[in-house]
Amino acid sequence: MTAKQSAGILLFREADAARADAAATDPASAAQVLLGHMGGPFWARKDERAWSIPKGEYEPDEGPEAAARREFQEELGLPPPPGGLLPLGSVRQTGGKVVTVWALAGDLDPRRVTPGTFEMEWPRGSGRLQAFPEIDRVAWLDLAQARQKVVAKQEVFLDRLVERLRG
Template sequence: MPEKRSAGLLLFRRTAEGFVEVLIGHMGGPFWSGRTAAAWSIPKGEYAADEPAEDAARREFEEELGLPAPEGAWIDLGEARQQNGKLVTIWAVEADLDTQRVVPGTFSMEWPRGSGVVAEFPEIDRVGWFGFEAARPLLVAGQRVFLERLAERLGTDGT
């Protein structure tokens, strides 16, 4: 079985006060509803071996947020293996995005499990801009490394 891989794009912006904020999304669906800590993610998704990771990151950003990936210089934040074994590749790009314009994509799943009823759920049910300190506990544990790498690349302490 081929290794599962995901690629994504972490947007960041600088506030008028000089702080850096990142855009992350709360994962949709019944499993994540009611959870806050470690229930947010960088917009990302799986891709096949024959698709370039950068193309997958753009596609997944648009699928999850309903908006095209912003233009700008991409900062390679590298790869990290998630707890589930999936290898995730993330880039960062400096851009602002109005969270009110987000129209999340959906996925189908049987819910409740074993009921035979298939329902639609948003891939991401809300998005928000957060400073590094606020984003850390929200992000799933395996993606926090990308915040550290972005802070390094930007030469900031992550505040």
């Protein structure tokens, strides 16, 4: 049996002009990334390790880059900003799913996000389906904050982004 596959886009930007001097010597020091807090009842009271890169599953007949762009729009309700994608590779998550991520330089106003939804039985065993947002909030985080909040297996993508920015 083939492992499930997921693809996503890690949007990044230079934080602000106040960090411009630091960015001149270390571009990664001024970077912020856009992460989403996972929606649904399991994640509602969690913060650390409860944020994720906007991503989602795809079938073998869809290419991972196309899936990453589609999932970005489905999860956030906005298309990814224009620009070239920088490959950050893949990682196998704890449950076995293989996640492939690209970085994209761009900006996005988190207040404009209208997340997609999913349905699940809640409360468990009740027989009732309820809709929950895929992502219940979105925020720009500096890399130190992002390391504390992103799910553990996705932290490697932050490291790879730093490598790419330092080039």
